[in-house]
Amino acid sequence: MTTNVPERLLREIQDHDRFLITSHIHPDGDAIGSSLALARLLATLGKSAVIWMRDPAPTVYRPLPGNDAVHIGETPPAGFPEAFERLVVLECPTPERAGLPAAIEALPVLNIDHHLGNDDYGVVNWIDTNSASVGAMVYRMAHALSAPVDADTATLLYLTLVTDTGGFRFSNTNAEAFEAAASLMRAGACPETVSRWLYESQPAAVIKLVGETLRTLELHANGRVATVWLTREMAQRAGAREGDSEGLIDYPRSIAGVDAVALMRQVDEASYKVSLRSRGAIDVERVARGFGGGGHPNAAGFTLRGEREVLFRQTLDALTEAVEA
Ligand code: AMP
Ligand code: MN
Numbered sequence: 001m002t003t004n005v006p007e008r009l010l011r012e013i014q015d016h017d018r019f020l021i022t023s024h025i026h027p028d029g030d031a032i033g034s035s036l037a038l039a040r041l042l043a044t045l046g047k048s049a050v051i052w053m054r055d056p057a058p059t060v061y062r063p064l065p066g067n068d069a070v071h072i073g074e075t076p077p078a079g080f081p082e083a084f085e086r087l088v089v090l091e092c093p094t095p096e097r098a099g100l101p102a103a104i105e106a107l108p109v110l111n112i113d114h115h116l117g118n119d120d121y122g123v124v125n126w127i128d129t130n131s132a133s134v135g136a137m138v139y140r141m142a143h144a145l146s147a148p149v150d151a152d153t154a155t156l157l158y159l160t161l162v163t164d165t166g167g168f169r170f171s172n173t174n175a176e177a178f179e180a181a182a183s184l185m186r187a188g189a190c191p192e193t194v195s196r197w198l199y200e201s202q203p204a205a206v207i208k209l210v211g212e213t214l215r216t217l218e219l220h221a222n223g224r225v226a227t228v229w230l231t232r233e234m235a236q237r238a239g240a241r242e243g244d245s246e247g248l249i250d251y252p253r254s255i256a257g258v259d260a261v262a263l264m265r266q267v268d269e270a271s272y273k274v275s276l277r278s279r280g281a282i283d284v285e286r287v288a289r290g291f292g293g294g295g296h297p298n299a300a301g302f303t304l305r306g307e308r309e310v311l312f313r314q315t316l317d318a319l320t321e322a323v324e325a
Pocket of ligand 2: 030
């Protein structure tokens with residue numbers, strides 16, 4: 001069952017007026033959609049909210065309403081920290097995930113998340129691992145606070161459901177997610193707009209990047225494990241930018257008989273971001289945790305430094321072990 005919004009969290013929102021909102025590094029649809037929606041909800045309650053993210057949104061999320069106003073980078077926004085009373089951290093199981101230690105240290109944190117193993121690092125912690133997206137939790141907050149949800153906010157919240165459930169296909173898709181989607185549509189959410197953003201707004205470089213990446217496709221463990229990787233050189237060749245790799249992992253994931261997938265993406269000279277996906281009882285969150293990362297049982301990730309070949313072998317061995325367990 002999904003959990004109710006804690007009274008203490010509602011009071012924290014009601015009793016303060018100036019909020020800073022952040023989410024995780026390399027933000028995804030849920031991170032961006034829930035942040036933008038929460039900022040709009042706070043505004044309807046007569047409060048101010050600034051969004052501060054370490055990294056810019058992937059290209060496909062640039063047209064989202066309010067995205068231009070997001071403060072990006074490690075340099076704090078104007079007036080920080082005095083101009084703010086509370087920091088809302090969305091989608092981060094640990095404070096480090098936000099990539100903004102200065103923000104976490106300076107302000108009391110309201111921690112709202114749906115990941116397993118959240119560290120409860122806030123003055124209030126609302127963790128609902130059954131919620132399909134953090135955006136769905138923000139929607140429940142809107143109800144609990146009697147905050148009106150306008151059409152743009154509804155569309156943003158609907159987007160968080162679509163991205164985190166893979167278009168209502170992944171195992172985290174539940175009745176509550178469909179109920180929230182229906183209710184958001186009644187509030188004016190436009191699924192067609194969301195589909196256009198997500199599936200029909202790719203720069204050509206992204207499609208070239210798919211080609212580059214799929215050339216690295218390998219199958220292991222009798223076809224149950226698929227791997228792909230992506231170096232900075234390949235991204236350059238495709239003309240791709242940071243954030244253009246969103247969704248790449250869905251291609252190897254679509255192969256018949258594949259139960260687990262790893263995408264290893266070079267982020268700088270010696271560091272790699274690994275994304276893992278799995279089906280059914282194969283728990284990739286455990287695999288990711290073993291490398292200092294985290295996530296959900298069927299979608300997780302971590303970052304490692306070192307030689308690509310070595311990291312690739314370590315990742316593949318751990319993933320194969322999880323599949324064959
Ligand atoms: P991604 O592969 O980046 O799409 O991430 C899949 C899931 O794993 C998401 O729920 C992420 O929040 C989570 N995740 C990815 N990387 C990390 C990390 N380094 N630490 C904790 N969780 C992560
Ligand atoms: Mn999420």
